[in-house]
Amino acid sequence: MRIxxxxxxxxxxxxxxxxxxMSAVSIKxxxxxxxxxxxxxxxxxxxxxxxxxxxxFSFISTHDGSCFDPIQVVAPAELENYSSxxxxxxxxxxxxxxxxxxxxxxxxxxxxxxxxxxxxxxWVEDPDTYPIQPKRHSFEFLRDVxxxxxxxxxxxxxxxxxxxxxxxxxRYFHENGFFWVNTPIITASDAEGxxxxxxxxxxxxxNLPYKENGSVDFDRDFFGRETFLTVxxxxxxxxxxxxxxNVYTFGPTFRAENSNTTRHLAEFWMIEPEIAFADLxxxxxxxxxxxxxxxxxxxDECPDDMAFFxxxxxxxxxxxxxxxxxxxxxxxxxxxxxxxxxxxxxKFEFKPEWGLDLQTEHERYLTEKHFNAPVIVKNxxxxxxxxxxxxxxxxxxxxxxxxxxxxxxxxxxxxxREERLxxxxxxxxxxxxxxxxxxxxxxxxxYGTVPHAGFGLGFERLITYITxxxxxxxxxxxxxxxxxxxx
RNA sequence: UCCCCGGUAGCUCAGUUGGUUAGAGCGGGUGACUGUUAAUCACUAGGUCGUUGGUUCGAGUCCAUCCCGGGGAGCCA
Numbered sequence: 001m002r003i004x005x006x007x008x009x010x011x012x013x014x015x016x017x018x019x020x021x022m023s024a025v026s027i028k029x030x031x032x033x034x035x036x037x038x039x040x041x042x043x044x045x046x047x048x049x050x051x052x053x054x055x056x057f058s059f060i061s062t063h064d065g066s067c068f069d070p071i072q073v074v075a076p077a078e079l080e081n082y083s084s085x086x087x088x089x090x091x092x093x094x095x096x097x098x099x100x101x102x103x104x105x106x107x108x109x110x111x112x113x114x115x116x117x118x119x120x121x122x123w124v125e126d127p128d129t130y131p132i133q134p135k136r137h138s139f140e141f142l143r144d145v146x147x148x149x150x151x152x153x154x155x156x157x158x159x160x161x162x163x164x165x166x167x168x169x170x171r172y173f174h175e176n177g178f179f180w181v182n183t184p185i186i187t188a189s190d191a192e193g194x195x196x197x198x199x200x201x202x203x204x205x206x207n208l209p210y211k212e213n214g215s216v217d218f219d220r221d222f223f224g225r226e227t228f229l230t231v232x233x234x235x236x237x238x239x240x241x242x243x244x245x246n247v248y249t250f251g252p253t254f255r256a257e258n259s260n261t262t263r264h265l266a267e268f269w270m271i272e273p274e275i276a277f278a279d280l281x282x283x284x285x286x287x288x289x290x291x292x293x294x295x296x297x298x299x300d301e302c303p304d305d306m307a308f309f310x311x312x313x314x315x316x317x318x319x320x321x322x323x324x325x326x327x328x329x330x331x332x333x334x335x336x337x338x339x340x341x342x343x344x345x346x347k348f349e350f351k352p353e354w355g356l357d358l359q360t361e362h363e364r365y366l367t368e369k370h371f372n373a374p375v376i377v378k379n380x381x382x383x384x385x386x387x388x389x390x391x392x393x394x395x396x397x398x399x400x401x402x403x404x405x406x407x408x409x410x411x412x413x414x415x416x417r418e419e420r421l422x423x424x425x426x427x428x429x430x431x432x433x434x435x436x437x438x439x440x441x442x443x444x445x446x447y448g449t450v451p452h453a454g455f456g457l458g459f460e461r462l463i464t465y466i467t468x469x470x471x472x473x474x475x476x477x478x479x480x481x482x483x484x485x486x487x
Numbered sequence: 488u489c490c491c492c493g494g495u496a497g498c499u500c501a502g503u504u505g506g507u508u509a510g511a512g513c514g515g516g517u518g519a520c521u522g523u524u525a526a527u528c529a530c531u532a533g534g535u536c537g538u539u540g541g542u543u544c545g546a547g548u549c550c551a552u553c554c555c556g557g558g559g560a561g562c563c564a
Contacts, residue, residue, distance in 0.1 A: 049524075049525080049526095051521095051522095051523050051524065051526065052521090052523085053520090053521060053522065053523055054519085054520065054521065055521070055522070055523095057522080057523090058523090059522080059523050059524065061524070070524095072523085072524070074522080074523095090514090090515080091514085104522090105522055106522050106523060106524070107522095107524085108523090108524050109524080126497090126515090127497095127514080127515055127516095128497060128514080128515045128516085128532095128533080129497045129515090130497075130514090130515090131497070131498075132498095133497080133498060133513070133514045133515095134513090134514080134525065135498070135499080135512095135513050135514070135525065136498090136499075136513090136525085137498065137499080138498085138499075138557095140556065140557065141498070141499085143556090144556090196562090232564090253564080255562090255563075255564085257562055257563075258488060258562085259488095259561085259562060259563075260488085260558095260559095261558095261559080261560085261561090261562095261563095262557095262558080262559095263563085263564080264562085264563070264564080265564090268564070270564060271564095349560090359560090359561090360559095360560075360561090361560095410563075410564070411564075412564075413563075413564065456564060457564070458563085458564030459564085460564085461564055462564095471557090472564095483555090
């Protein structure tokens with residue numbers, strides 16, 4: 001039996017195995033208007049608040065995460081467990097509510113449920129100390145209860161936006177003929193100096209084997225050599241790029257840097273597309289096109305969540321995404337950027353100078369003050385960039401790019417790769433890199449080399465930008481940062 | 488890693504130049520009231536003031552130390 005792609009989901013949902021799943025409806029569906037008023041429905045979720053009316057019923061505001069809004073369940077005093085259970089419900093209790101879906105008599109919601117049954121599945125053991133209360137909590141506090149914070153409005157919204165953005169990313173690439181490549185998480189290459197690495201080892205730290213010269217004998221480690229957690233899938237994905245043309249990675253990435261900022265995590269997710277037969281301008285266009293697609297998808301698919309961010313987190317959350325979708329990104333050369341900074345007359349803590357990397361204050365000036373738009377800065381001085389970036393004819397610059405966004409700074413870093421064998425080898429030699437470790441990478445330049453380019457996008461930085469959340473630790477479920485790996 | 492700021496009730500905070508029994512709002516409990524919706528009103532329970540040490544007749548308050556958190560910088564995505 002062959003089933004048309006558009007019918008696959010209804011075919012799957014019709015299978016016996018799903019009958020139990022379909023017996024209740026999501027709150028999203030109950031509030032959507034798809035279900036006729038008067039229909040008997042069942043919803044399952046967690047209590048946000050309970051308000052009693054002595055007129056003989058209680059309002060139970062219930063959420064299940066399917067959408068931003070909770071549904072109001074009207075529980076009449078006639079319920080057999082009304083005084084014994086319903087009136088004892090507190091924030092966080094898990095309930096199954098059955099009843100008639102009706103248009104609400106009160107303001108604030110279109111539909112509500114006139115309950116004929118409220119079944120309590122899980123009580124809150126001690127309501128007095130349950131951390132998630134129906135009030136505003138600080139994000140600092142919620143980080144200490146990261147396992148419970150998904151029950152709040154904000155973290156529910158973040159989770160849905162994160163999901164929609166991830167789906168949009170995969171969809172964008174899929175529909176543009178890219179293949180998702182799962183590059184290894186454990187690696188032996190000291191990946192291009194992108195940062196300090198976490199060691200992966202099964203050696204007994206209290207009883208390390210040593211070689212005769214006194215160094216640790218990694219021959220006896222699990223992989224028979226030193227290994228680490230990946231800091232980038234780029235080197236690996238290049239191999240797939242030079243066979244499948246358009247590829248990307250989307251996976252966890254690890255940096256053991258002692259970074260204590262609102263935009264760094266020790267464990268984060270990174271998206272790295274890599275395109276063959278392409279130069280720096282091609283990858284700059286890809287970055288712009290890609291970002292606009294993802295932003296548009298989130299605006300279209302998460303209107304309620306985005307409205308919440310605009311109302312409570314960052315007033316311009318929606319407008320700035322709309323503006324960014326409409327306006328072309330600014331493209332400038334690093335040299336021009338230095339010129340603009342020097343001519344600005346602004347006093348910077350670090351003086352802008354050709355040959356030095358742009359400081360955060362410089363990036364902010366360019367993207368927030370001078371252009372007030374996303375800026376793609378291209379062609380950086382050779383000395384401050386990685387070995388694999390393509391050298392210009394005069395050798396002074398490499399074909400690197402950074403995408404700077406107002407509010408967060410660097411969101412994307414990319415480059416055209418050095419495809420010429422001799423030039424790459426020379427640069428690796430200059431930087432004192434171990435030729436043997438990277439021989440497989442150099443092979444790509446030996447066998448059918450072509451110009452190719454790619455970029456890296458920090459997924460959490462993207463979510464930070466979309467939602468207006470100011471700390472990256474609040475857009476990943478369980479943040480890992482120096483000194484903390486709770487939960 | 489460096490520079491600033493902070494740690495008081497379950498949560499968010501106030502607490503005077505050091506001075507008796509440390510306060511408020513929310514949340515919890517009890518009651519009243521109400522198609523309510525951050526409901527409202529009354530009553531009530533709840534604190535070794537981050538740790539350790541010091542100064543003082545007396546420390547939430549001053550000093551030192553360590554721990555933890557936040558913001559900024561560097562590194563980067």
